[in-house]
Amino acid sequence: MDAEKQTWQHSRRWIILITIIILLITLYFYDPFTTYLVAGVQNIRFGNIVFWFASLVGVVGFAIGHWNSFRRNIFQAPGAANVEGLVFESLQITLMTAVIFCAGGTLQGVEIMSEYLLARGDIIDAAFGSKILTIILLVILTIIFYLLHMLVRLFRQGWSPRRPGRSSRSAPVPARPKPSS
Numbered sequence: 001m002d003a004e005k006q007t008w009q010h011s012r013r014w015i016i017l018i019t020i021i022i023l024l025i026t027l028y029f030y031d032p033f034t035t036y037l038v039a040g041v042q043n044i045r046f047g048n049i050v051f052w053f054a055s056l057v058g059v060v061g062f063a064i065g066h067w068n069s070f071r072r073n074i075f076q077a078p079g080a081a082n083v084e085g086l087v088f089e090s091l092q093i094t095l096m097t098a099v100i101f102c103a104g105g106t107l108q109g110v111e112i113m114s115e116y117l118l119a120r121g122d123i124i125d126a127a128f129g130s131k132i133l134t135i136i137l138l139v140i141l142t143i144i145f146y147l148l149h150m151l152v153r154l155f156r157q158g159w160s161p162r163r164p165g166r167s168s169r170s171a172p173v174p175a176r177p178k179p180s181s
Helices: 002-029 031-040 046-075 083-119 126-156
Strands: none
Touching: 002 031, 046 083, 083 126
């Protein structure tokens, strides 16, 4: 009975995913929707669609991640809420969302620079330098946010700083006895 329920839930998730994909494809080819989207939302163009897609993925991932975190840390055990776990998970989710946004911005920057290089005869000028600088800064921000995410994960798992290194001249340190359970 339990295996049948899990199979149905797994199938239901795939059905929902396929339905969403079909809906997005239909909306993409439905001209009144694209006209409404372009007219209704300012500064959206099909030239920056990569960043909009990354933003959509980031926002949806942020919402789903927080919902799962709240469900795991608050709703499953109402009497014993795990606030520390909720804080660490929220921080990790937020940092991964920042990584997604920066990576999407980087991809959009590469796409913009590629269009610029294909459309122009002069390659090296001030606009090219600003585009390269933007891409480099976005890559650096992506790396920084990812390293912060890993640092939060290490702190959550109980990371402690390393002990100072031993020199080869010192006597070997005996191994600690394992605690009995």
